[in-house]
Structures are given as C-alpha cells and as structure tokens.
Amino acid sequence: MGAHAAFGGGVAVITGAGNGIGAGLARHAAALGMTVVLVDIDAGAIVALREELPGAVDVVCDVRDPDALEDVAAQVYSDIGPVRLLVNNAGVEQFGYLWDTPVANWDRLVDINVSGVFYGIRAFLPRMIATDSPAWVWNLSSIGGVAAVPLQTPYIMSKHAVLALTECLRLEVELAGHADRIHVQAVLPGAVKSNIFEAAGGVDDGDVGAAESQRAAMLDIKAEAMDPLEAAQVVFEQAAAGEFYLLTQPEYVGNAMSERAAILADRRAPVLRTKQRFDPARH
Template sequence: MADESSITMDVRETFEGKTSVITGAASGIGEGIARVAAEAGMKVVLADVAEERLQRVVKDIRSAGGDAIGVVTDVTDRDAIENLADVAEDRYGEITLAVNNAGIESIGFSWEIDPATWDRVIDINLRGVIHGTRSFARRMISRGTEGFIANLSSVGGLGIMPTQTPYIMSKHAILSFSECVYLEMQFAEHPIHVSAVLPSSVRTRIFDEALTDRNSGFTEGQRVRMAQAIEHGLTIEEAGRRILAGIAARQFWVSTEPEATAAFAAQRARYLEELRPPALTQEMRYLLGE
C-alpha cells in the first residue's frame, strides 16, 4: 500500500478539476471520500438525508479551500436521485465520479426485525445503489467519455453474520450487482469503470446508529461490541484516500485493507468449494456475547 501522500497525488492526477457525486456523504466513509476528493481538487456534490450534518461537512470543505455543495437526497427515491444528478450537472457540468455509498445497519434476529426496518435497509443499501448506478451510468454513457461508478459493498459482502442479515444480504447483492454492471460495460464497450468497494475496519458511527430494539439487552449488547470492534480502525479520511486510489487505478475490487479482504475472500472460496454448511465461528460468538 502506498503512503497517504502518494495516494492523494495519484487521485489528483486522475480526478483534479472533475466532478464527483457522493451519497451518504454527511458522515462515515462517504464523508471521508468527499473530503479527500475535495483535497484532490475535485468539485464535490455531497448527498444525504441529514441536512444539518451535510451542511457542516460542506462548510468544512469550503473552509479548507474546496469546492462543494450539499443536496438533501433520499436515495430510496428515484426522482430524488435524478434531481441530485440534475443539480450536480447544472452546477458543475459533467459528472466523472459517482460513489453510491449511502447505507445503514440493523441488528436482530431475522424473524424479529420489524418489516419496516427490513424495507428501510434494503431500500437504502440496495435500491439506493441501483438507482444511483442507473442514473449516473446513463448520463456518463450519453456523453461517451470516461466515467467512474463506485458502489459500497463491504467485506461483509464476502461473509456471513447472524443478526446482521438485512445488512449482510444487501452487501452481497451490491457486490453481485456491481459485477454484472462491470460486465455489461465491457460488453457494450462503454468507457465506464465500475468498482465494488469493500471496506474493512473503519471508525464510523454505523453501529452506534444501527437499527435495533433498544429494549433488548441482546441487541444492545451486540451493538456495543460491534462498535468497539471498529474503534481502532482506519479514520474516515484514511479510508477515503485508499478507496479513491483504488478507483483512480480503475480497479474493480477496491479495499481499505487488502490483506483482510483477501483473507475474507479465501475463506469464502473454501466455504463454497467444499459446500460447507454455515458455522458459528469464535469471532461470531464473541460479537453475539457468548
């Protein structure tokens, strides 16, 4: 892995002066990507439903000399995504980079999770990525120049975890969706690079804000243990630099920690090759509180 300064330089060579749109950009990995994109000289359009946090990040980027705007956007709404793209093009012209990042977590047994929570996780994590990919792909294809679409999966997209089923399922689906779109771009011979981003341990608030039954000692305890497990991970800016470097290098598999991703992939490959039944690991048992 190159050092952080060279990563920023690589990203600048590819993206300086161009426009990026990043969903879920008011916090977490999306915020990190937005800040690094601005540092690299991109014009950045940040999208999120959390207006106050969104404007805080926009203000910070501008204070640091970056060029950014915020657009309150619900990624589950196709029309809202189209509006986001329209606003971005009206303000900055061609969109070169679209990062479909918005996502949420939930904790609980599949049969106990409220149907509304199931719908919300799938709508944001999966349909939001689909809406964004389709909208930005059409616009990039119509202009015929090089473009980049990055979809946020997770190392969880290479694994399994009880009581995180909606999230894990959505990340597996994002990965397979991105693989298929990558092949479609190849077949249609469009100069659009598709990346699947698989972050590992990054210091975000995803578990602090995970949808749980807060009256349940089990789900609350697991939420705390999961949050503790990532508190020593990469900062969001470190993750953003590594992610943008991978995208700029036109990689399909983009990781914040390549060794961890390779280990997950190898474990998954063995599991599938041997057609093993799912098994509770020691790590799973710890996170579940056993």
C-alpha cells in the same frame, strides 16, 4: 495512473457524504481537486462539511426516492458539469435475529442499501455514457459482502446484493461497449470509524438483548477501526490503479475473500464463531 491523474478534477457525487466513509471520501476528493456534491438526508452534517470543503455543494436527498435522485442528476449536469465519480455510499445497519426484525426496519434497509444503489445508477449512468469523458462508479459493499454473520442478516444480505449488482453492472457496461471509459468498481471496507452502528436499527420485541449485544460488539470494533480519510486515500489509489475490488484494508478484507472462496469451493456450511473480531494486527 495515480489518483491525481484520474481524480485531480471534475465532479464527484457522493451519497451518504455527511458522516463516516462518505465524509472521508468527500474530503479526499476535494483535496485531490474535485468539486464534490455532498448528498445526504442529514442536512446538518452536509452543511458543515460543505463549509469545510472549498467549492463543495450540499444536496439533501433521500436515496430511497428515485425521482429525487433523478432530479439531483439533472441539476448536477445542468448546473455543475459532467460527473467523473459517482459513489453510491449511503447505507444503514440492523441488529437482531431475523425473525425479530421489524418489517419497517427490513424495508428501510433494503430501500437504502440496495434500491438506493440502483436508483443512483439509473439516474447517473445514462448521463455518464452520453458524455465523452471517463467516469467512475463505486458501490459500497463490505467485508460483509463476502461473509455470513448472524444478528446482522438484512445488512449482510444487502452487501452481498450490492457486490453482485456491481459485478453484473460491470459486465453490462462492457457488453454495451463502454468499458474503456466507464469504470465500475466495488468498495469493500473492512472496519472504518463511522456512525453506522449508533445509527443502526434494532428490535422492539423478541430478543432485544441479542440485538444490543451485537451492537456493543460492533461498537468495540470501532475503537480499533481505520480513520475514514486514510481509508479514502487507499480506495482512490486502488481505483486509479484499475482494481475492481477496492479494499480499505487489503489484507484483512482479502483474507475474508479467500476464506469465502474456499468455503464455497469446499461446499462447507457456515460455521458459528464465538467472536468475529477485527484484529488490527492483521491488516
């Protein structure tokens, strides 16, 4: 099945749609003919995007609030229609040594990156199951979901968690007898241009320099990263083809997956690298 056949209509709900990958997915979904519900805490960003995308709807919602997501789901089903695609995309970064990380930054990251995905599933999946139509759920993990990276520990941990959540959820959907209609897929972006590193938390005390030099290293990667619209196109194609792991840069992310598998199979301890740079020539 091509992306037009699978996603040529219906409703797409995308969290964190105001910037970066979410905005790219929203633009591509709209171009395919979907009615896009733009969910974000950044009201200005989703209003601007709604004006650009015909038929789109903007909803200010914090994914940390399960009741707010439940209200969004109820409203979408009553006012717009059944959801064909839910993308649990909202996510934040954090730089610095784990022991310097402010507790509030840890809590914020876990609440958005992990609990936010759970709350999205809890609000939308029962409604998807209750309708007869096919539906897709994409959760945003990362190349970081198959890697160990110092100075970004809360983020990396959260992306491993989202990957595990998504794998288990897929099995649960199959166990409950819905796998023919409900497609659960994990998105693993490699390096895509976005606002995530600027918006990332840092540390107040301790080794501020280490946190900020990691931020600078990641901002360097951004210059060579993929355009979000191009990334969206790749993800939609892979999803329509029935892949489980949706990789923005199949070779780059695929190499990281193979490396992770080999490390675990060989029971090798994590190795510190001087620079974990993104090499565009490899993707």
